[in-house]
Amino acid sequence: MNEIKTPRGGSNYQWVGKNTPRPDGVDKVTGRARYGDDMIVPGMLHGKILRSPHAHAKILSIDTSKAEALDGVKAVVTSADIPDHPMAQPPYPPIVNDFHDISRNVMAREKVLYDGHAVAAVAAISEEIARDAIKLIKVEYKVLQHILDPREAAQPDAVVLHEDLFTYGVEPKPTKPSNIFRVMHGERGDLNAGFAEADLVIEREFSSQPVHQGYIEPMACIATTSEDGAVELWTSTQGHFVQRTLLSKLLNMEMAKIRVTASEIGGGFGGKTTVYAEPLAIRLSQKTGRPVRMTMTRSEVFRATGPTVGSKTRIKVGMKKDGTITAGEAEIWYQAGAFKGSPIGRAVDTFFSPYTVANCKAAAYDVCVNRPKVAAYRAPGATMACYPMESVVNELAKELGLDPVEVRLKNAVKEGDESLMGTKHGRIGLVEVLEAVKEHPHYKAPLGDNEGRGFAVGYWLHGGGLSSAAVNLMDDGTLGVATGNPDIGGSRSSMRAMAAEELGVNVELLKPIIADTGSLGFSYLTAGSRTTYATGMAVVNATREVIDKLRALAAKKWDIPVEDVRWDAGQAIATDNYKDIKPLSLKELAGMATSMGGPVAGHSEINASGQGATFCAQLVDVEIDPDTGFTSTKRHTVFQDAGRAISPDYVEGQMQGGAVQGIGWALNEEYIYDDEARLQNTGFLDYRMPVASDVPMIDTVIIEVPNPNHPYGVRGVGEPPLVSAPAAVANAVENAIGQTMSDLPLSPPKILAALHAQAAGDD
């Protein structure tokens, strides 16, 4: 059962909050929609990448002569074809785009740093020849010792990946290179006093494994270079404008010479936010003068594109008998992968964020290890910090005999409170979310044998930032709505609904498109749950500009001041002073526009701010099979403050999809390496994501506490469900078997071992 709760009463909107037809829907159910690998360009070549079989090795030499000599091979590239860049220098922003690293990640230079690291690439007239050609490339390696665990890699005597990496943010400046790139801290209050006040203090260690975003569409792109140097790129990405920026800096090309078109995208979840094969395809097309298509295999996706971080955590939390959390202290080590830059700031921000903990301290370490460089995965950095905290809060509540939801309510952050990284909350909906949990029948439903119920709450500060939009009125009164954000899960519907609401016309009159980088102002990624918020704001602005122009047009036609013309329900209306002037409809105005001054269009380029926190709570019932240790999810309800659900079906879809990804993360998914640090589970058979028969229906409760900074009150909804889902599932397992499970995933062997240990202890 899905429901929507709007504590401040409903809305009178015509399109916003309604399930309107999806503009790209028919193309996607008929196979017509074109994704990354669906573009066929005459004369195109096929690119293939040679990848390292070693996790850590020096490259002594690369001999490409045999490959180049193979009939049908048109070009080979190595790191010599990718410009080198100096290392970024401090002071570092929270997220560092270091082209020194990016150039080495797309193509290994001095060393290979993970199994699957790209070493060379070829373009040939067929895929088969390209595959044969890469086998003819001879690479001489000197294998080095590898390191996979972030806490081991953080030790002073650990083997280092980068001789030129010195820990940033510690004094005095280190003289020895390290795998720790930086440490981030957050602190408030007096920890000792806080722990002294507590009636119960629990300290535990946790770990989680890297998991892959698991988008079903592998990366794919086609690059074409013309004789005048202009590059056209078609690619499956979460941000073609960001790709253009990265490619222009990486390849030292003028931005205007690179035009990127985003294909339809078959899932991303944060994984398609950077460049992988694109620069190689461009270099191969420059060398050959022909279009070059590069599509990764699934095994390449697993081995060489960023999963999310794996983590190790130490956490200590103190609680009073009445449930007040008095103090919290956490340290977390994130696996950045081969290059620096894991989302440690989010970890610091996440640990204690749902709660008004007066005394707390968090530290997070960004540690390089011989794994693929991490990429974002749906709420990057938050999930691994939410899980330990919510597990300990669960345990504290249980030990003190308190209701888990009441404990959260007692400590819940409200308007005016501040997160540990300094975000001061505006109007937020955590209390409303928790109240909705208490009222829900799931909360008190009886449990069967071997079943346990878990509860957890998560926090995500969603994104705002740079977005552009254009709304173009056509002569017949239909409109085009252009944005620069690839539509991953129905955002066209939401953009269209907001524009139609502003105009007061039927959504079907508007056709939303995703414009290429040559056609619109810069738009940041479809990521961080920012699109409906930030790009939606740009769409509303652009639509309002169209409305203003139409009012001016009507004023001109009527020869009255524009202030005397208002816009309502799809028409320009003169104020009551002009009783005999009949309103002009959008269609009528559109018909006269070109002859009365010119085409009508609106556009908006903004840096959206004012975004707020979103909270998502989940109730999960699991059943454990005591003979096999297998966990099945029996019931799952997601409660989330969406601010305002523009397209409720698709908000529910985000909640359900995130919940099921969380089930996979908590119970099953992990990277398995052999002794040589070669990835063993490079396919969906062994990297087992949830399938339809693994999960129940996922019930949703959308809570609407509008964000006053957005014209429709939107909060980002994509990420929050994955923040708390693994924690809720883990708590359910813990409650079912009666012990803390501190090492995700909670796969059957681990649960069985815990059950056996328990039985042995009981004897």
Place this chain on the structure above:
Amino acid sequence: MARHLINAMVNGDRVEFVCGTGQTLLDVLRGELHLTGTKNGCGTGDCGACTVVLNGRPINACLVLGAEVDGSEIETIEGMAQGGELHPLQQKFLDHAALQCGICTPGILKMAQAYLETNPDPTETEVRFALAGNLCRCTGYDKIVRAVLDAAAEMRASET
């Protein structure tokens, strides 16, 4: 690599193509016949994105060789809507918002279509198991299962 001249019926059209011994049916559909509606999510039979109906049975096109389909009948997503009308499953997927990114959708639609022919009145659990070979990373399956059940009900009603 040896080349083979193959004749087959694809979505009711007689087609002829030449394919290499190592090329899969998926390679042929996408690369030679330019029917790119059938997707490649893994190429190893693990995701179901390439599901098509071969001689009445749903199969993973990435696990069948192009050379094997001589004389066969193949139905792909491109043939599912007939005469400008969406198939009930396609319509229900839109009505229930059963797709987000949509990359899994063609395979799931073909799988569901073939399954409902063998079991027109399935339970939720049966639908879940019938679709267990088709990965969807976006939706959590909830709306997909509902759409299939609803389409099945509508198709049963229009039979009678």
